Amino acid sequence: PHYAYRRPAPSSTRPSRxxxxxxxxxxxxxxxxxxxxxxxxxxxxxxxxRQADPPSPPAKRQRTSAFxxxxxxxxxxxxxxxxxxxxxxxxxxxxxxxMLETGEGExxxxxxxxxxxxxxxFLKAFTDENWLPQSWKMWxxxxxxxxxxxxPRHKVALRLRxxxxxxIDAYTGYAAGCFMRDAQLELYRLRHLQGLQHLLNKFKxxxxxxxxxxxxxxDSDDEGWEASTAWxxxxxxxxTSGVYLKPAEHLxxxxxxxxxxxxxxxELSSVIRKFESEYxxxxxxxSL
Numbered sequence: 149p150h151y152a153y154r155r156p157a158p159s160s161t162r163p164s165r166x167x168x169x170x171x172x173x174x175x176x177x178x179x180x181x182x183x184x185x186x187x188x189x190x191x192x193x194x195x196x197x198r199q200a201d202p203p204s205p206p207a208k209r210q211r212t213s214a215f216x217x218x219x220x221x222x223x224x225x226x227x228x229x230x231x232x233x234x235x236x237x238x239x240x241x242x243x244x245x246x247m248l249e250t251g252e253g254e255x256x257x258x259x260x261x262x263x264x265x266x267x268x269x270f271l272k273a274f275t276d277e278n279w280l281p282q283s284w285k286m287w288x289x290x291x292x293x294x295x296x297x298x299x300p301r302h303k304v305a306l307r308l309r310x311x312x313x314x315x316i317d318a319y320t321g322y323a324a325g326c327f328m329r330d331a332q333l334e335l336y337r338l339r340h341l342q343g344l345q346h347l348l349n350k351f352k353x354x355x356x357x358x359x360x361x362x363x364x365x366x367d368s369d370d371e372g373w374e375a376s377t378a379w380x381x382x383x384x385x386x387x388t389s390g391v392y393l394k395p396a397e398h399l400x401x402x403x404x405x406x407x408x409x410x411x412x413x414x415e416l417s418s419v420i421r422k423f424e425s426e427y428x429x430x431x432x433x434x435s436l
Contacts, residue, residue: 219231219232219233219234219256220258221257221258222237222257222258222267224260224263224264224266225261225262226263228264232274234248236274237274240273240300240301240302241298242297242299243296243297243298244258244297266290266293269286269289269290270302273299273301273302274301279305280305280308280309280312281306281309287306287313288327290302290306291306291328294306303328307324307328309324310324310327311324
């Protein structure tokens with residue numbers, strides 16, 4: 149039979165150029181898998197993350213003060229050390245506040261000129277809210293330290309104690325008025341001086357009248373004049389001085405009794421005792 153040749157019909161799809169055999173297929177690596185393995189820590193780095201961080205400036209050295217020490221030592225004149233909190237010390241004494249604020253942190257102690265008994269009493273005011281010096285001598289020492297180190301806490305307590313002294317003893321009340329410069333105590337002091345001057349004038353004839361009737365010497369007039377001058381000058385200094393002594397001790401300190409004694413009509417010690425007793429009665433009349 150005769151077979152006629154037929155042209156194959158054209159295909160609507162274009163055959164692939166790639167081979168269809170599995171063995172001849174070329175494997176293409178997957179970039180996604182590679183990135184995931186390279187970034188095991190988590191997020192893929194961005195461009196901003198890959199930029200290097202700018203170097204940080206060197207840290208400035210902070211200036212330390214003695215407040216950071218915690219415990220600060222006050223050393224008495226004999227070498228005894230008293231530890232005290234630096235913040236408490238600076239909060240009560242302005243002098244120590246300035247010293248601790250401006251000083252370096254290496255400063256951990258300060259040497260004082262006061263003995264250990266006075267430093268110990270001074271520090272009691274920081275822990276005892278009812279602190280008051282018990283004796284007049286200690287009151288005076290604490291007043292000096294309170295003024296020296298500028299401690300308002302001590303000044304308030306000392307003023308209160310000064311009023312207590314004034315109610316009990318006229319002499320110490322007078323001294324408290326002189327030292328604390330309190331307005332009311334100062335008025336009390338002025339009244340005290342007026343009474344003192346009045347009694348000094350009252351007793352002047354007893355101690356300064358020369359014994360002309362018992363002596364024919366011309367030197368008796370000179371001795372009387374010298375005694376009167378010594379009494380007046382000494383009495384003035386005793387009534388205006390700032391030392392805190394009893395009037396009798398005032399007189400013994402300022403009056404040259406070697407001169408006055410030669411012209412005293414009576415035994416000098418008895419005159420001084422009488423003067424002191426009358427003075428105490430007069431001062432007791434002064435109201436605070």
